[in-house]
Amino acid sequence: MKKVLIFLEELVEDVEFIYPYLRLKEAGHSVVSAAPKIREYKGKKGMSFKPDKTIKEVYHEEFDCVFIPGGYAPDRLRRYPEVLHIVKKHYDKGKLVCAVCHGPWVLISAKIVKGKKVTGFFAIKDDLVNAGANYTGNPVEVDGNLITATDPNSMLEMMRIIVEKLR
Numbered sequence: 001m002k003k004v005l006i007f008l009e010e011l012v013e014d015v016e017f018i019y020p021y022l023r024l025k026e027a028g029h030s031v032v033s034a035a036p037k038i039r040e041y042k043g044k045k046g047m048s049f050k051p052d053k054t055i056k057e058v059y060h061e062e063f064d065c066v067f068i069p070g071g072y073a074p075d076r077l078r079r080y081p082e083v084l085h086i087v088k089k090h091y092d093k094g095k096l097v098c099a100v101c102h103g104p105w106v107l108i109s110a111k112i113v114k115g116k117k118v119t120g121f122f123a124i125k126d127d128l129v130n131a132g133a134n135y136t137g138n139p140v141e142v143d144g145n146l147i148t149a150t151d152p153n154s155m156l157e158m159m160r161i162i163v164e165k166l167r
Contacts (some may be wrong), residue, residue, distance in 0.1 A: 001029055001087055002026050003029070003030045003063045004029050004031045004067060005062050005066045006021050006024075006033045006060070006069065007033070007036040007066075007067070007083060007090050007106075008033045008049055008069075009036065010040075010041050010042060010073060010076060011042065011043065011044050011072035011073055011074075011076075012043050012049070012071045012132065013044050013045075013071030013100075013102075013152065014046070014071075015152070016070045016100050016101055016152060016155065017033075017071075018031075018044055018047065019155055020067050020162070024156040024159075025057075027089065028104075032052045032053055032061075032063075033049070033053070034058045036054065036080065038050065038051060038054060039102075040089045041073075044071045055086070056082060062095075064096065065096040065097075065166060066086060066087055066095065066097055067097070067099065068103035068104075068107070068118075070099075070101020070121065071080045071101065072100070072102065073102075074079070074103050074105040074106045078105050078110075083106065084109055084110045087106055087107065087112070088112060089110065091110070091112045093143060096147060096166070097099065097112070097145060097147070098149075098158070099144055100120075100150070100151070100152075100154070100155065101116075101120065101149070101150065101151050102120065102121055104119075104120040104133075105124060105126055105146070108127055112146070113118075113131050113133035114127060114132030115132060115134070116134065116135065116144075116146055117133075117143040118134070118136070119133045119136050119138050119140065119150050119160045120146045120148055121150055122137065125137070125151045128142050129150075138150075139154035145166075147161060147162060
């Protein structure tokens with residue numbers, strides 16, 4: 001069993017949060033969601049989610065995988081130095097760092113995309129390129145311990161890869 005952290009914030013893309021959360025639990029992993037506060041957060045499509053822990057509570061924990069869902073949540077998440085520290089620390093330790101849709105915004109702010117093959121929602125292509133990433137536009141991209149995907153349609157392939165890498 002591996003430990004997985006999934007970030008949560010307001011206006012997360014509902015399926016990009018709930019699908020990895022449940023799929024990784026189904027695969028037998030210990031999955032923890034973390035947000036700035038313990039309260040209800042509304043997804044873009046109207047679902048409500050309550051995190052398991054706060055970001056400060058998981059700050060010193062070690063995870064085998066860190067997952068950043070998309071929607072508009074990443075724009076909020078990247079404003080927290082604690083989030084950026086967690087992402088960079090896990091990336092530097094060779095742990096899986098995964099982001100879908102607008103999630104790579106957090107990767108940009110954590111300064112881990114330069115020279116890496118990444119993908120993401122087409123609207124953030126310029127942001128990724130300007131941060132030094134090699135934007136491919138492929139549905140899913142794997143570069144070492146960095147796994148990125150474009151949108152909910154790419155989640156099946158992305159999750160197959162993540163589950164396999166966590167074995």
